Amino acid sequence: MTDSAGGGLRERKKRRMYETVSETAIRLFLERGFDAVSVAEVAAAAEISKPTLFRYFPAKEDLVLYRIADHEGEAARVVGEGPTPIAALRRHFLAGLEREDPVTGLNAHPQVLAFHALLYGTPSLVARAQAHLERSEAALAEALGGDLDARLAAGQIIAVQRILALENWRRIAGGEAVEVVKADAVVAAGRAFDGLEGGVARLLG
Known part of the structure; x- marks a missing residue:
């Protein structure tokens, strides 16, 4: 060998x-x-x-x-797929919604809902997950250029993705059908990434 x-x-x-x-x-x-x-x-x-x-x-x-560790550098990997960082991230997030990727919050499998309830319902896990988000943000900022404007842009992007996913999970955990949430999630993601496209484009020049 x-x-x-x-x-x-x-x-x-x-x-x-x-x-x-x-x-x-x-x-x-x-x-x-x-x-x-x-x-x-x-x-x-x-x-x-x-x-x-x-x-x-x-x-x-x-x-x-550990179950979500593979997603830590995901945004940083995606931004290079173009044509702009936000266009690449939008496409990636919408594709995740389409396949009901658990990381988007849009998944009604009982084990996925139970895992998210464990994660979001345990204070020490919420605190530890914040460190995961901060590492994701740092990796994305580096991929965007590493300066202050890149860090500001990365913070906005990671926050938007987190809030969109959390909203999807909360609605499904509350009993709403995936099909209903999915339609709204696509619209909400579109609005969110439209907003990012303008703001981030100005930051990154």
């Missing part, structure tokens, strides 16, 4: 470990509540030691947020 092959296998095994432990933890948290489950109980259920768990997940909240 070559070093590169060995490295690839190690990375796959490491990723599987992250996924297995995170999903085990989320299952327990959904069953009993975030604060009612200890890290030691998660480690036992995942059949690893507590020190091993902390090597993968430095904080208990990270066990939950």
Whole structure:
């Protein structure tokens, strides 16, 4: 086996470990509540030691947020697809609405609704998620140029995406049909990105 092959296998095994432990933890948290489950109980259920768990997940909240970790640099990756940063982000967000991507909040699957209820309903997770948003914002600002105007633009973009997704989730969690929410969500996203297009274009020149 070559070093590169060995490295690839190690990375796959490491990723599987992250996924297995995170999903085990989320299952327990959904069953009993975030604060009612200890890290030691998660480690036992995942059949690893507590020190091993902390090597993968430095904080208990990270066990939950791992599920959305892949989205952290998403906006930064998308803006280069053009023709303008906002046009690329608009297209990406609308495509997410069309396929009912959970990250847009537009998904009625019971497990998705339960995960979002856990995330938004647990104060320590809300606080930890803020750090996730700040890293997303920093990555996007860097992709937009890294100066103050880029940071101002990134802050607006990340806030708009967060608010749109949260509104969609709240309505669906409140019992509204996905089809009804989806139609309104597309219109709302259009208005929001129209507003961003003007403001961000001025900031970025």
